[in-house]
Amino acid sequence: MFADLHIHSIFSDSTRSPENIAVVAKNQNVSLLSVCDHGSIASYERLADACKKSGISYVIGIEMGAMMNGQDCHMLVYNFDKDNQNMLDFIRREKEKSDKECEAMIVKMSRDYPGLSLSDYLAYNYPRESGGWKYIHYAVARNVFKTYEEAGAIIRWRLTVGVSLHLPDGKRCGGKKLARI
Ligand SMILES: [Zn+2]
Numbered sequence: 001m002f003a004d005l006h007i008h009s010i011f012s013d014s015t016r017s018p019e020n021i022a023v024v025a026k027n028q029n030v031s032l033l034s035v036c037d038h039g040s041i042a043s044y045e046r047l048a049d050a051c052k053k054s055g056i057s058y059v060i061g062i063e064m065g066a067m068m069n070g071q072d073c074h075m076l077v078y079n080f081d082k083d084n085q086n087m088l089d090f091i092r093r094e095k096e097k098s099d100k101e102c103e104a105m106i107v108k109m110s111r112d113y114p115g116l117s118l119s120d121y122l123a124y125n126y127p128r129e130s131g132g133w134k135y136i137h138y139a140v141a142r143n144v145f146k147t148y149e150e151a152g153a154i155i156r157w158r159l160t161v162g163v164s165l166h167l168p169d170g171k172r173c174g175g176k177k178l179a180r181i
Pocket of ligand 1: 006008036063
């Protein structure tokens with residue numbers, strides 16, 4: 001028997017649907033799984049049925065941001081009561097915090113890219129089934145980046161280093177920064 005207790009779905013940064021996760025798990029002889037999306041348990045609305053169809057057991061899970069010894073870290077939490085109000089409030093607060101961080105990032109990026117704005121971002125929707133993060137899809141949709149992967153890598157790099165995405169002559173420096181990543 002195999003178990004995979006750290007899977008992501010389209011409800012955070014993966015492109016796998018709950019149904020696809022169950023099928024792939026079955027094909028890989030995984031008989032116990034846990035989807036631990038970042039700050040979300042939304043996959044479980046569909047995962048329960050999908051696992052039942054594939055004859056797979058699951059344990060509810062989530063990946064949460066946490067601080068340990070002053071360091072940001074991610075914590076995997078399992079087997080909690082998904083209807084517990086304290087837990088649901090906690091998840092909601094995490095989501096609000098994450099949404100605010102993404103909005104702040106769009107505001108920062110709009111200084112380099114006038115084609116981006118917070119109001120445009122808030123009105124923007126992307127197909128949920130494509131997975132991933134809204135702010136990255138948005139930057140690609142507004143032609144700031146060519147692909148989701150390029151955008152993800154550069155935005156993360158920028159967040160870490162906190163510098164402009166432009167070279168002094170105004171050209172994009174994505175390739176160079178990707179190389180440095
Ligand atoms: Zn993870």
